[in-house]
Amino acid sequence: MGPAELLRALGFNVYFPENHGAMLGATRMATDLIPLANARGFSPDICSYLTSDIGSYIKGASPLQKMNLPGPPKADVLVFNTNQCRDVKDWFQFYAREWNVPCLGIHTPRAISELSDSMVEDVTRQTEALVEPLEKVAGTKLDTARLRETVGLSKQCTELWKQVLEAAANVPSPITFFDGTIQMGPAVVLRGTPDAVDYYRTLVAELKQRVSDGVPAVEGERFRIYWEGMPIWGKLSALSAQFAELKACVVASTYCNSWVFEALDPADPFRSMARAYSSIFICRSDDYKEKYIEQMAARYKVNGILYHDSKTCPNNSNCRYEMPQRLQKKLGKPFLIVNGDLNDLRLYSEEQTRTNIEAFVEQLAEA
DSSP states (O other): OOOHHHHHHTTOOOOOHHHHHHHHHHTTOHHHHHHHHHHHTOOTTSOHHHHHHHHHHHHTOOGGGGGTOOSSOOOSOEEEETTSOSHHHHHHHHHHHHHTOOEEEEOOOSSBSSOOHHHHHHHHHHHHHTHHHHHHHHTSOOOHHHHHHHHHHHHHHHHHHHHHHHGGGSSSOSOOHHHHHHHTHHHHHSTTSHHHHHHHHHHHHHHHHHHHHTOOSSTTOOEEEEEESOOOGGGHHHHHHHHHHTTEEEEEEHHHHTTOOTTOOTTSHHHHHHHHHTSOGGGBOHHHHHHHHHHHHHHTTOSEEEEEEETTOGGGOOOSSSHHHHHHHHHOOOEEEEEEOSSOGGGOOHHHHHHHHHHHHHHHHHO
């Protein structure tokens, strides 16, 4: 969730540890690796992306090795943005100490209601301040034309990714939230490249054809659900199958929409990157978040909202301060809170969750 465009324009090969963390969760390696980071001094209560990834580093085990790659690369420089949480900074600083390399960052305001010009100006200046130390590591000067081109490619990527997600507004939906967690890969790790743009052009065309042909993602779709919060990476397949069996389609989420950066503008790269990366859902106020979810519920014609209370991700668990109750009163739609975690499956009860989802869908049928 930071200025990947700046790094690409300077010729860096950009690697995202968060993506590796999600891979560790999806491959169910995380639960065995987290205790290794805990033993090193990282609390079991902090981000399980962080503890999974550092555990992976300590053990030297990664799903990348199944792809004939040695594992995550050693970085020449680490660049963070605190728009998500403080954990990213602490995570990257661990590697900076391990490898004795620079760790640079942007400190974004949190709980933002309206993004003011002064906030954008502050983040713009912080982003510009990255240029000189990054040039030193890269051994080259920033080419402004190349930066504009890279931001332009990210802009195209984000516009196409939004079209992918908005295809789910159709009834029946041609795509689910679970599909989105996989299809969002290029928007996350290939922003600023032609590859991401090409990928989403192909996907948009396929989804338009599915809509035209009336091909549903969930056969016999009866109910439409909004997913609020992090995915439960190790249970994507099981949850997808259960909702399909119940003829319930999870059509939209704030998580997948987090990689829609509409403010990007190649004509004003630094300021637009600052605005785009400071506008994301996770760093906004509850008032803003409620309005956003209300609009999404209407846009996607949902029957109910599922909130994932992710134990180690309080920054992206939005059910702890009465928001579900306030939105239910406002929208008149049932909600369910699922207790779990993004990576640590020791914090997730499959039996309890399955039963609760069945009861939730029964509730939707009666509404």
